[in-house]
Amino acid sequence: MxxxxxxxxxxxxxxxxxxxxxxxxxxxxxxxxxxxxxxxxxxxxxxxxxxxxxxxxxxGEPLGYVLGFVPFVNCEIKVTPDVLIPRSETEQLCDMIIQEYEGVPTTILDLCTGSGCIAVSLAKNLDARVTATDISEQAIKIATQNALANFAQVDFYNCDLFGDKLGKFDLIVSNPPYLDKKEMENLPHSVKDFEPSLALYGGEDGLDFYRRLVKEAPQHLNNGGIMYLEVGDFQADKVVEILSKEFDCEIVADYYGFDRFVIARSRK
Ligand SMILES: C[S@@+](CC[C@H](N)C(=O)[O-])C[C@H]1O[C@@H](n2cnc3c(N)ncnc32)[C@H](O)[C@@H]1O
CATH class of the missing domain: 1.10.8 (Helicase, Ruva Protein; domain 3)
Structure with missing residues (x-):
């Protein structure tokens, strides 16, 4: 046939x-x-x-899980139900960083790494020393496999956000869990029944991780350090309000025109 x-x-x-x-x-x-x-x-x-x-x-199972991998920047990223399937917005976040830091030696920390897509693609495409963390042991296993398969050097730590071993970095990048309680209740079947809720839920109003970042990130950033963060639909203004205590913030739209990224520059 x-x-x-x-x-x-x-x-x-x-x-x-x-x-x-x-x-x-x-x-x-x-x-x-x-x-x-x-x-x-x-x-x-x-x-x-x-x-x-x-x-x-x-x-209703997403194609990424059925195939077992997704293309991401110029990498092939293995995905299993233990990790979120990388989204196109996150790819845009990495493209922005790659364009900005090409040829500039940089130290980068990827918080909430999941499959490792961000850490792996940045390590592969930049002259950067990349570290990444995730609270899920399974995610760290997959991320480690992805780094090896893509010939990328990344130091992975299985810990809660910054853990207690990490030093300072020039750049922190994160796509943290940011869905609120209501969004969690109304998720489409393909997400709700297949993707890990640990990767999605950001607390009652979805903003818990950004509140932690404004408190914990400053001690992990070098002077003049910067954060590149992905945020949920309609969260950008609220995230800027939270981060403005410590950072000068800029909102960037995704290719569809939605405000999906916050770039936060340290005032120190
Ligand atoms: C939205 S997913 C992002 C995964 C990947 N960076 C991406 O963009 O596709 C969020 C990740 O945060 C991790 N996570 C949840 N709570 C965490 C915590 N307290 N500390 C570190 N990682 C956490 C989850 O295990 C999940 O892998």
Whole structure:
């Protein structure tokens, strides 16, 4: 059977997003470009394996978990249900830092590293000494594997935010958990039932981590240090209000025009 016939036979009862994910699954599992689908064939063994994975997609499992990896900047990042699937906003956050710090030797701390996507991509693309922490032991295991697989040098620590062993850095970056209680209750099935809640919940109003950062970050930043933070929809102004006690802040919009990043410069 050609890949095209296989795709068409199973595509009928999929919605638009499922069909797109199914196409990606096929591209990745058969390693054949879509242009060849009319002639390239798929073995019975491949069909059985892909049908099993398609069933998982139909049950709402995100494509990243079904494939087991996502592309991120110029890295391939392994993901399991122990870690959040890296989002495109976070990729934009890394692109901003890479553009700004290219060729500048820097020390970087990635807090709440999860899969390690931020730490790994920055270590791979910058002349930087990168350290990263996460409270989840499982996440640190995955992040360590991702650093090795991408030939990136990162020092990982399994601890609560800064822990008690870390020194000072030029730059702190973080995509912390920032969903509030109401958002947690209204999560779509694909997030609620598959992604780790430890990676999502930021306290009653979603801002707990930013309150901790304004207290704990100053002692971990070198003079003139800077923080690059991802924030939730409609949180940027509140985060700036919290951080303004210690930092001069700038809000940056994502590619869709939503205020999703706060850059906070130390006044010291
Ligand atoms: C939103 S995810 C971000 C993961 C990754 N940096 C990314 O951008 O895809 C937040 C991460 O924070 C971690 N986390 C939650 N509470 C923490 C804490 N108190 N200290 C350190 N990490 C924490 C979770 O385990 C999760 O991996």
């Amino acid at each position: 050609t890949i095209k016939d296989f795709f068409t036979s199973l595509n009928k009862d999929l919605d638009k997003n499922q069909a797109r994910d199914f196409a990606w699954l096929l591209v990745n599992r058969t390693k054949k470009e879509p242009i060849d689908w009319g002639v390239a064939t798929i073995t019975t063994k491949e069909q059985t394996a892909i049908k099993r994975e398609l069933k998982r997609l139909k049950q």
